[in-house]
Amino acid sequence: MQWDAIFVGAGITTLACSALLLKENPALRLLVIDKHIVPGGYSTVFRRPKAGATFDCSLHKLSGMGEGGNLNNIFEKLGLYEELEMKYPSDYFCCFKDKSGCPLPNDATQTQEVLKQAFPAQADAIDTYFEQVAIYGRNGYYQFQMLDGTIEPDIEQLRYAHKHLKNITVEEGLNALFDDPYLIEILAAPGIYVGGYPEDLGYLYYLHVVYATLNKGNAYVVGASQKLSDVLAKRITDSGGKVVLSNPVTEILTDEHNQAYGVRCKKGEFYSNSIFINTSPHYALENLFNTNVDFSTVLKKLEALKPARATTTVYLVTDLPPEQLGLNHTESMMFSEAPGEAGKLRKAAEQSGFDEALCEQAFWQNSPMEVTNYHLLDSDGGKVICLNVLDSIDHWPQRRTPEYREKKARAGEVLVERLLQQIPSLRGHIEYQEVASPRTYVRFTNNTDGSGYGAMVGTDISGHVFHHKFPIKGIEFVSAWVAGPSYEAAFGYAQVKAKKWGQYV
Numbered sequence: 203m204q205w206d207a208i209f210v211g212a213g214i215t216t217l218a219c220s221a222l223l224l225k226e227n228p229a230l231r232l233l234v235i236d237k238h239i240v241p242g243g244y245s246t247v248f249r250r251p252k253a254g255a256t257f258d259c260s261l262h263k264l265s266g267m268g269e270g271g272n273l274n275n276i277f278e279k280l281g282l283y284e285e286l287e288m289k290y291p292s293d294y295f296c297c298f299k300d301k302s303g304c305p306l307p308n309d310a311t312q313t314q315e316v317l318k319q320a321f322p323a324q325a326d327a328i329d330t331y332f333e334q335v336a337i338y339g340r341n342g343y344y345q346f347q348m349l350d351g352t353i354e355p356d357i358e359q360l361r362y363a364h365k366h367l368k369n370i371t372v373e374e375g376l377n378a379l380f381d382d383p384y385l386i387e388i389l390a391a392p393g394i395y396v397g398g399y400p401e402d403l404g405y406l407y408y409l410h411v412v413y414a415t416l417n418k419g420n421a422y423v424v425g426a427s428q429k430l431s432d433v434l435a436k437r438i439t440d441s442g443g444k445v446v447l448s449n450p451v452t453e454i455l456t457d458e459h460n461q462a463y464g465v466r467c468k469k470g471e472f473y474s475n476s477i478f479i480n481t482s483p484h485y486a487l488e489n490l491f492n493t494n495v496d497f498s499t500v501l502k503k504l505e506a507l508k509p510a511r512a513t514t515t516v517y518l519v520t521d522l523p524p525e526q527l528g529l530n531h532t533e534s535m536m537f538s539e540a541p542g543e544a545g546k547l548r549k550a551a552e553q554s555g556f557d558e559a560l561c562e563q564a565f566w567q568n569s570p571m572e573v574t575n576y577h578l579l580d581s582d583g584g585k586v587i588c589l590n591v592l593d594s595i596d597h598w599p600q601r602r603t604p605e606y607r608e609k610k611a612r613a614g615e616v617l618v619e620r621l622l623q624q625i626p627s628l629r630g631h632i633e634y635q636e637v638a639s640p641r642t643y644v645r646f647t648n649n650t651d652g653s654g655y656g657a658m659v660g661t662d663i664s665g666h667v668f669h670h671k672f673p674i675k676g677i678e679f680v681s682a683w684v685a686g687p688s689y690e691a692a693f694g695y696a697q698v699k700a701k702k703w704g705q706y707v
């Protein structure tokens with residue numbers, strides 16, 4: 203059977219792209235194939251019925267969900283609000299240090315005022331920072347509209363950003379404005395949403411992340427990320443397409459003219475001249491092509507495409523609603539007592555060749571820890587709290603070894619203790635605990651090094667064009683590795699791809 207397009211992987215970029223393609227071309231017959239038992243990739247849940255819990259594998263914040271937000275516009279276009287109920291939290295996040303919390307509201311102007319009150323000596327620099335977000339962050343956020351002419355760019359602003367902001371890291375950008383290490387840590391924390399620490403991320407790119415998440419509103423889907431994935435997957439099957447699960451793709455089939463013509467998987471062969479790859483490109487190049495084609499140029503470019511950080515996650519269930527136990531905010535960021543030290547420790551850990559003890563100290567003990575109270579977002583999922591730290595796979599032993607099991611237990615202890623240090627009233631109320639490591643993330647998604655956010659967007663973005671002039675015809679890449687991290691980036695990229703459909707066939 204011949205399909206109009208086959209998607210390898212049912213992650214959110216695939217599902218968004220399929221929905222948008224079908225919106226433009228309802229007659230298309232699309233086939234989506236995934237190795238997992240449910241569609242969505244990271245946009246899925248897993249259940250622990252005995253603990254009364256449904257754990258969201260990724261989502262805690264959909265950015266761009268306010269008026270004029272890009273994701274909001276696409277949700278409207280797709281009629282998703284008719285099928286999804288949204289929750290709009292009042293917090294951006296609450297900052298915790300030394301057992302004291304400072305909530306930042308989900309509103310840029312209010313957050314600016316809160317920070318000026320908390321750090322009066324930095325007030326002028328705070329104003330400059332929020333101006334940068336409003337100008338350069340906004341320009342980055344609306345880049346597609348500027349390219350297609352629907353928003354008129356201010357050339358002077360673009361020139362300034364290109365000259366002064368594009369080539370510096372978040373660390374450099376924030377250090378140029380501020381000298382309070384705690385304030386710098388707080389402002390750098392949204393980098394966690396895209397898998398980067400201040401030393402990793404490009405400043406201009408980061409300003410757009412802050413603009414997307416803080417200035418353009420954010421929301422959560424009631425029913426968790428799985429609800430969104432299921433609604434999108436149903437659109438494919440309702441229009442005559444298919445979503446085939448538990449079916450790993452083992453090969454992308456190519457002919458003697460270097461044209462892709464289908465895929466081979468566990469459940470047989472499927473045919474199409476248009477193959478969309480949702481997996482990590484490194485994984486695809488290493489595992490899915492069996493041809494003599496010269497990939498050396500692509501592989502060289504891919505060397506420059508660095509994975510974003512991986513995540514270590516602790517999933518918790520409490521006996522009482524977490525908000526009754528002192529975790530009053532949907533999201534919190536927990537900082538170490540010596541915030542300025544975290545970056546130095548991370549660099550020392552990496553320079554040591556990922557010495558285990560140094561890595562644990564740097565990534566688990568000292569770097570910011572993101573905490574989501576899922577019960578406040580969607581109580582049907584149970585009394586669930588999730589703890590996330592960005593991590594590196596390099597200090598994690600192989601799965602199924604005693605060292606790995608010990609390390610997982612240690613990660614759980616360290617991160618939970620950090621939570622309890624900041625919110626002592628939670629002590630004695632945790633009934634269930636489970637840990638996901640960077641190796642867990644690789645196992646479930648095949649993302650390189652367990653990256654949760656595709657490619658790192660640093661100051662060098664030369665690797666991001668790895669797919670240009672790809673030597674096999676009929677291949678497109680659709681994932682966080684090309685779209686950029688986040689659900690909003692996935693839908694934005696999918697929209698661009700869907701508009702270009704005619705060019706693929």
Ligand SMILES: Cc1cc2nc3c(=O)[nH]c(=O)nc-3n(C[C@H](O)[C@H](O)[C@H](O)COP(=O)(O)OP(=O)(O)OC[C@H]3O[C@@H](n4cnc5c(N)ncnc54)[C@H](O)[C@@H]3O)c2cc1C
Pocket residue numbers: 210211212213214215216235236237238242243244245259260261262263264265395449450451452480481513515590646647648649653654655656680681682683686687688689690692
């Ligand atoms: C802990 C965490 C929290 C996050 N929180 C947020 C958030 O709050 N807001 C936000 O916007 N973003 C968040 N993100 C980022 C966001 O989840 C990702 O950017 C996005 O989900 C990536 O989607 P993707 O389309 O690239 O595919 P992926 O989710 O990476 O899916 C790839 C799919 O390919 C499949 N696959 C791989 N190999 C094969 C094969 N051989 N055959 C068949 N199928 C295969 C996998 O099973 C998987 O389903 C978070 C990420 C993580 C890890």
